[in-house]
Amino acid sequence: MMKKPRGTFYLLITPVLLWLLALLVIPHLDMLYRSFRFETDDGLWVFSLNNYLAFFEDQIYWLTFVKTALYSIGVTILAFVVTFPVAFFLTKVVAKKYSSFMTLLLLIPIWIGELVTVYGWMILLRDNGVINSFLINIGLIETPIVMLFTSFSMTVGLLYISMLFMIVPMMSALDSMDDSLIEAASDLGASKWTIFRQIIIPYTTPGIVSGGIIVFMLVIGDYVAPNILGGKSSLWFTEQIYNKFLASFNWSEGAAFGFLLLLLSSSIVWVALKLSGQKLDKVGS
Amino acid sequence: MKKLVMLGVLVLTLVANGAMAQETLRLLTWKGYAPAKLVKDFEAKTGIDVKITYSNNEEMIAKLRATRGAGFDLAQPSQDRISFVQEKFPVYQPIDYSRVNTGQLVTSMVDAVKRNTAVDGKGFGVPHCYGTTGMIVNQKLAPGADDWSDLWNPEYAGKISYRLKRPLLIATAFGMGEDPFALYDDIDAYRALMKRVEKTLIDGKKYVKNYWTSGDTQVAIIQSGDANVISGWDGKGWTLHKENPDIDFIAPKSGALGWIDTFAIPAKSKNLDAAYKWINFMLEPENAAYFTNQEGYGTASSGAIAFLNDEIKANFSRSFPPADLDNIKWHPPVPAGFEKIEAKVLDKIKAAK
Numbered sequence: 001m002m003k004k005p006r007g008t009f010y011l012l013i014t015p016v017l018l019w020l021l022a023l024l025v026i027p028h029l030d031m032l033y034r035s036f037r038f039e040t041d042d043g044l045w046v047f048s049l050n051n052y053l054a055f056f057e058d059q060i061y062w063l064t065f066v067k068t069a070l071y072s073i074g075v076t077i078l079a080f081v082v083t084f085p086v087a088f089f090l091t092k093v094v095a096k097k098y099s100s101f102m103t104l105l106l107l108i109p110i111w112i113g114e115l116v117t118v119y120g121w122m123i124l125l126r127d128n129g130v131i132n133s134f135l136i137n138i139g140l141i142e143t144p145i146v147m148l149f150t151s152f153s154m155t156v157g158l159l160y161i162s163m164l165f166m167i168v169p170m171m172s173a174l175d176s177m178d179d180s181l182i183e184a185a186s187d188l189g190a191s192k193w194t195i196f197r198q199i200i201i202p203y204t205t206p207g208i209v210s211g212g213i214i215v216f217m218l219v220i221g222d223y224v225a226p227n228i229l230g231g232k233s234s235l236w237f238t239e240q241i242y243n244k245f246l247a248s249f250n251w252s253e254g255a256a257f258g259f260l261l262l263l264l265s266s267s268i269v270w271v272a273l274k275l276s277g278q279k280l281d282k283v284g285s
Numbered sequence: 286m287k288k289l290v291m292l293g294v295l296v297l298t299l300v301a302n303g304a305m306a307q308e309t310l311r312l313l314t315w316k317g318y319a320p321a322k323l324v325k326d327f328e329a330k331t332g333i334d335v336k337i338t339y340s341n342n343e344e345m346i347a348k349l350r351a352t353r354g355a356g357f358d359l360a361q362p363s364q365d366r367i368s369f370v371q372e373k374f375p376v377y378q379p380i381d382y383s384r385v386n387t388g389q390l391v392t393s394m395v396d397a398v399k400r401n402t403a404v405d406g407k408g409f410g411v412p413h414c415y416g417t418t419g420m421i422v423n424q425k426l427a428p429g430a431d432d433w434s435d436l437w438n439p440e441y442a443g444k445i446s447y448r449l450k451r452p453l454l455i456a457t458a459f460g461m462g463e464d465p466f467a468l469y470d471d472i473d474a475y476r477a478l479m480k481r482v483e484k485t486l487i488d489g490k491k492y493v494k495n496y497w498t499s500g501d502t503q504v505a506i507i508q509s510g511d512a513n514v515i516s517g518w519d520g521k522g523w524t525l526h527k528e529n530p531d532i533d534f535i536a537p538k539s540g541a542l543g544w545i546d547t548f549a550i551p552a553k554s555k556n557l558d559a560a561y562k563w564i565n566f567m568l569e570p571e572n573a574a575y576f577t578n579q580e581g582y583g584t585a586s587s588g589a590i591a592f593l594n595d596e597i598k599a600n601f602s603r604s605f606p607p608a609d610l611d612n613i614k615w616h617p618p619v620p621a622g623f624e625k626i627e628a629k630v631l632d633k634i635k636a637a638k
Binding site: 060063064126127128146148149227228231232233235239240243244245246247248249250 | 343344346347350373443450490493494495496498509510511624625627628629631632633635636637638
């Protein structure tokens, strides 16, 4: 009896392991190997750290990374500010039977796909687009407000595609919170702000942090929204990696930059976990 | 468990058979280069199934490099982007010109492409179509814009757009009164020129609305009125002209940039027969004329002119008065290592305020 489930277990786990090995582990090892290969002026391939050093030596690379990272942190915070009321409303205020339907509505942007939603925002935000035409027609403004191809449109796009990943973990954290805690605090004379700060926030921190990590990683690794909505000055670090591979044919440097993105963004997450006093295993559950 | 394995094997064989049953041609090309009608005619005539992947020069090189020339039976890179790629990463195979029906092609163009794509004395490309990169201008809203230098002219502030790729750096150099092609044999002088180009474009960046990135975004940005003075391809400009007579393609005074797109065969092409069949089919006078009437780009097929619409002929004489025609700067093959210099310049411009 013991042997049979074991056989099935290995049968079921093999595809997963093969999948991970072939599509994740091997390509990454190849990339790692490539990232240390450097072509000298004589056309010889040598083992070197030059690809990594290029990132620190040239201001344009590390500055772009810093800009991308700061922007991503900003978007993550904004995502929290925008979605917390929604998550609270859906779990604590609305009746259960409506809330699951409303949660379903939140999923719709994910069904459509990032590229299409981004083009949708272009139609809304352009100079003679839906929003500007509406504002001009009702007489609120006379000349169109420039919204598309600015930091504003890029932020909107990034928020829109990542918001859901903030809401879901927060909702599950809020869902498990006993309403009587809020009632008890309220009975004991706590103000709304105190309840929010001392009861709700500490209770939902694991949800906020895990949502934050997902949003941060999604935004810092995004390519579509900054590239299409961001306009002329939105050089995202991912775009530089893309350019390394496709415009300058320098795969080694591209690979090194890819690993730097992985390392640096992981360390930002690690610092954030330390600062918020959370443990990864607790947040991950 | 045995049943499961059997089922798996069965499914796999079925899928494999389905794929093998019909001969296929895997084509790596640009949007618009394989019009649906011609694909259907070709499939009906030869029984070969055509599978199309859309791409651009940079991605074609990257894709073929990743597989060392496998995955596609036929590709369509520009003629100036073949030889240096072939020298470094052998992703193509030499063209067997005896299998190409060169009798139906413009001889001078075949020879030029053969020469420009040559590695070790063997040619790697067959010309398919040609056109120019110039400017598309809304002449009602931006009268007077007629040169590359108008892409950094404060008069059109906020209504300028271009694609931030290597042709723009070349165009900017011409707009500054320099000749970048003359420096193709002097990498240091070229690097210095690119520095000056970088400064011009960074100084002019405040006047730019946005950078367009594909044929579709190029058309959209001027059609929607977001920009009035943009860099663009002649075929696109003429298509726009048909819808809105205010918009037209203009050959810049300092010289439109001429390009020729080719057929090149990847090193590990699995269906050479189909590849040559497609090349010859696409360059048959009537088919080539259909493509040109549809897309507006010139064709390498010599007999096609008899089948062209008057409108297409009119486009050409309207946008290219004789002086501008003589002034077209045809892209010579890009020397190895130059794209590295340009890529950094492009990064710096994109990152600048």
